[in-house]
Amino acid sequence: MTDVRDELALLGGPTAISKPRPHEIWPPDADEPELIELADQRNDDISIRGSSGPIRALENDFLRFLEHRVQWAVTFNSGTSALLAAYFALGVREDTEVVGPALTYHAALSPVFALHGEVVLADIDLRTRCIDPAGLERAITPRSKVITAVHQWGHPCDMDAILDIASRHDLRVLEDCSHAHGSRYKGRLCGTFGDAAVFSLQANKAIYAGEGGILVTNDSEVHDRATLLGHYRDRCREDLIDGRLRDYWVTGFGLKLRMSPFNAIVARHSLAAFPTRKENRHKCLQYLGERLSEVTYIEPAYVADDVDMGAWYGYKPLYLPDSLDAITREVLIKALRAEGMEIGAPSGPDLATLPLYSEAESPLFPGLPKVANVPAADSNAARVQRQALSLPTFNNWPEDKSLIDDYIVAFQKIYQNHSALVDYARSA
Structure with missing residues (x-):
């Protein structure tokens, strides 16, 4: 010894x-039932047909996982794509700002740049490593639109303080739960507090799809606009609530960011385990x-x-x-x-410290x-x-x-x- x-x-x-x-x-290695289901899917249907088959099953499973505190779940091909859809649906555009933590994984905030938005960094709490509410409040400006609450490395943010700040400044709240599957704040699951929440299902996560992400919300407009950004045709025609937005069903908003049914199968098995x-x-x-x-x-x-x-x-x-x-x-x-x-x-x-964030x-x-x-x-x-x-x-x-x-x-x-x-x- x-x-x-x-x-x-x-x-x-x-x-x-x-x-x-x-x-x-x-x-972990796949067990036999997961491998059998993947093989069966290969011979049954390898296409993505709206919200059906293993895609719909995963979304329903995830709503149960969140104890039905959210009404809608929409899958994407990555957590980053789901974040892009969330920021878009929450109204991030040119001349708007997103306030987020100064220390986190870069993709929590980088989709803001694709929407011409600006990122405002607030310091973190030294113990929880999440955004510090006092620093958050100091960082808010008249152009602020969204607060991004990243539950860093699995520790929940101080959601009482964040929601209070958001209410007083009329801001939307996006929860990034990529590290926080199953985390709870005062007994309530992370991902059920904000206007929208995103979970990464990348291979290193506890609930994994290989690559994948899922957006959840109780806001019908957020659901519709996020769906239109990453999906088109069948899903938009069948699932959108707003008839005016449903007019875009053939094209969506021009992007395809959908999850593969194979990834959905992997995610369902990891969720069950x-x-x-x-x-x-x-x-x-x-x-x-x-x-x-x-x-x-x-x-x-x-x-x-x-x-x-x-x-x-x-x-x-x-x-x-x-x-x-x-x-x-x-x-x-x-x-x-x-x-x-x-x-x-x-x-x-x-x-x-990263060029994407530090360059002028x-x-x-x-x-x-x-x-x-x-x-x-x-x-x-x-x-x-x-x-x-x-x-x-x-x-x-x-x-x-x-x-x-x-x-x-x-x-x-x-x-x-x-x-x-x-x-x-x-x-x-």
Whole structure:
């Protein structure tokens, strides 16, 4: 067994973690019923015929999953396409602004640019990593149209505060639930608060289609306009509520962003398996958080008392460099990987660091401004950008318990040998 006093693996010592990477293997292999249904669909019908077959079945299943708190569900070929349709349906156009979090996955806000809209960034709450209500209110201008509430890495936003701000400023609310399948805020499922919500069903998500997205809403106009943006012909003729908008049924609004029936089948099976997988994730990650509290230079992921993390989306603790002689995050990650750990920096960055958000004008539409109110270098978003770590979403309980224990040994081994790591960093 590896001892925390052993020499660091980076410097030639034994590894703390013997199990080969990857430690998060996702998505799981298909079972026989899923494979049979996919094969049957291939021989039955590979086309997309409105809202029918596995498409309609998935949408109905998803409405049940959300406890029928929303009336309509519309599938798309990706979460990004569903977000584009949502922004369009909520009225984003040139000279309008969308206020969203300064740190998140880029696609939560980038569809705004395709609609000639502008993005206004608000700082995040350091604990939840979601948009900070006080920063949100400061970022609102007379041109603001939509608030985007991203339930970052599965932790719900402060929806009471966001809905209050939206009501006082007459703004629409879009929930991005791409990381938050099954997450709850004060007992209520994320995706059932806003004027519209979008769930990504990309392969890394807990409910996955391979590629896919789904938009949900209780607003008939949002439903109709979102449907027209990504669908045409049968679905628009059959499902639209507004007769005036139904006149566009042959063409829609010119785009085809529909989900394949094969993706819908995959999504239905992953949705059916979700409750058990969620329970296993919760057991694994609760245990990981408890063990990480023993590591002095790591701040475990925060979970508010009044929320349920649903599916989680990775585990994102905060590195506290002052507790480890200011060793850089990059050196720490390198040392932990050498110990056999699956670890990196999160993929949801401070958006101001990305050219799509930081350049002065849009690469799609030169002359149009893009981003306003970029948070300062000492913002919470900038701090999380510098200090957050990304660990696996452990899925197998109790099998992963011993692996989590090995992770803690690796973290403690770094602490016990941090002076040698400081010397390594200085000489590198």
